[in-house]
Amino acid sequence: MSKVFIFGIDGASPKLIFEEWLDELPTIKKLTEKGLYAKLNSTIPPSTITAWNSMMSGKDSSELGIFSFTYKDKDGQTKLVDSNNIRCDRVWDILSQQNKKSIVLHVPLTYPVKPVNGIMVSGFLALGLDNQSVYPLEIKEKIEQLGNPDFFFDVAVGLGRHKALEIDELLKRVYEMTKMQLSLAKDLLISKEWDFFMTMLIGTDRLQHMIWRHFDKSHRRFIENSPHKNALKNYYIYLDKELAKIIKLLPPDTTTIVVSDHGMIKQEGKINLNNWLMEKGYLVLTDEAQEKIKQGKTRFKFEFVDMEKTKVYGAGAYNARVFLNKQNLGEELASFRQKLIQDLKEIPDDQGNPLDTKVYKKEDIYKKPENPECPDLTVYFDDLRWASNPDLGQEGLYSWESAVGADSAGHARQGIFIIAGDKIKNKGKINDIDIRQVTPTILRIMEVKKPEDIDIQPIKVD
Ligand SMILES: [Zn+2]
Incomplete structure (x- = not known):
């Protein structure tokens, strides 16, 4: 031994x-x-x-x-x-x-x-x-x-x-x-x-x-x-x-x-995932969260999502964890997910150039995809050269800092x-x-x- x-x-x-x-x-x-x-x-x-x-x-x-x-x-x-x-x-x-x-x-x-x-x-x-x-x-x-x-x-x-x-x-x-x-x-x-x-x-x-x-x-x-x-x-x-x-x-x-x-x-920048979802009308924040972001940038929290009105929401710095709200999607779930994957892959960088974004479905990569913490989709924007920024109160689709500070490399x-x-x-x-x-x-x-x-x-x- x-x-x-x-x-x-x-x-x-x-x-x-x-x-x-x-x-x-x-x-x-x-x-x-x-x-x-x-x-x-x-x-x-x-x-x-x-x-x-x-x-x-x-x-x-x-x-x-x-x-x-x-x-x-x-x-x-x-x-x-x-x-x-x-x-x-x-x-x-x-x-x-x-x-x-x-x-x-x-x-x-x-x-x-x-x-x-x-x-x-x-x-x-x-x-x-x-x-x-x-x-x-x-x-x-x-x-x-x-x-x-x-x-x-x-x-x-x-x-x-x-x-x-x-x-x-x-x-x-x-x-x-x-x-x-x-x-x-x-x-x-x-x-x-x-x-x-x-x-x-x-x-x-x-x-x-x-x-x-x-x-x-x-x-x-x-x-x-x-x-x-x-x-x-x-x-x-x-x-x-x-x-x-x-x-x-x-x-x-x-x-x-x-x-x-x-x-x-190296990290080129951050994509404000939840801003993107909100712009598409897929994500709706609670009244409390909307009040909070008027005071400035804030970290994303699951309790900020209005689950009655939301179809999908995101979390995760660096890679994105994307969660589908099955109750609101119903029979639309499979087709919605397919369209969402396509749309995520088509997000360009801040200068309009295409990104090499990878999107993984949970059943393709995990042994226990039924576990409740499992994100429905895991996203690597530009194969991790771009980070996901789920924070709320960011301007537009791109940012260079999160709610806690700026970094210049990711995992x-x-x-x-x-x-x-x-x-x-x-x-x-x-x-x-x-x-x-x-x-x-x-x-x-x-x-x-x-x-x-x-x-x-x-x-x-x-
Ligand atoms: Zn580490």
Whole structure:
């Protein structure tokens, strides 16, 4: 049996890591030369919260019941997801049942924490350092000694609030957070027993969303000679150096995995989906919502939809989640949906150019399309180069900022996967893998039987 250590880098993109920057990331380069590596096909949608949990369970978004940070509860209200929304076992649950010890740091949707055979520290959706964000409780003291606990889980408290930070402040906080997170990882790696160890770093995601146009010359809102043009690469170099220190601490029989949940892609702009639906007469807001948007931009909430008068409504930043109101559509449902797909694909960019928009029907992509959280349609405007902006109170069809701030990159379909260790064959670059294959691969390396309800096969690593 081999121990498994996972270094999760949120949103690390294959193009930057495998092609452009590999020579400047010697630790990661060494792992690719020793073991094998691949592009990783993320979940639909490639949302952080969905993707990490699919990776850690072997299940698709519909089996997880997770599509985004928010969902519509049975009373029609918008709620934030938490660990109680997860519908299946994750790797550490399976390992706990087999008496294997896990240490899991910062994976999203681990708040409130559930008991595990080992240690669990929540991810960026934690509401703070409290009794629900760490297990067992003694770990709280260790975290308090590391620095400012307000920035331990994320750079700003509140969903998406990092988008409102100035770049200097964002960078300062990203480093402060990462240092604390890595200090905890290094401490626990050597002071506690474990068979499976995973740490996930969100700093890359926070930087990438905000800093893309400072270095990508092809970005339509590129900032020339920005003082931050090398900030993202330098942060990766810092992570690579830290990874080298961590690898030195690992027991010799450990298999190391470096992985991301999705990639990143420059964002041309945002399409105000709900404005478009309202203009077509498909979406009607409640009186309360109409009053609210008179005061300015506001985040979309499911309770703002007048369900008596609405045929379709949308949610979701980056990708769009489109929901059909079956009660109002009746027999028109199938033909309406077909027409809607066509119309969505025909939305042009702000200069009238056609977009390469993809629209997925739930029954074509999910195993459990009957789950109520399942969007009827998932839309990638221009294959994710354009984002969806469901916020209300926006002017017209296009925007460059959401209700919480502006970003210049969004999530892309593919992330990275690298694996190396004594049991892993040196195969170099292999064909693209499916994100769900990571769980059965971990189980196989650890010689733990794969539960029957995971039907995806492990990656061939030996
Ligand atoms: Zn992510």
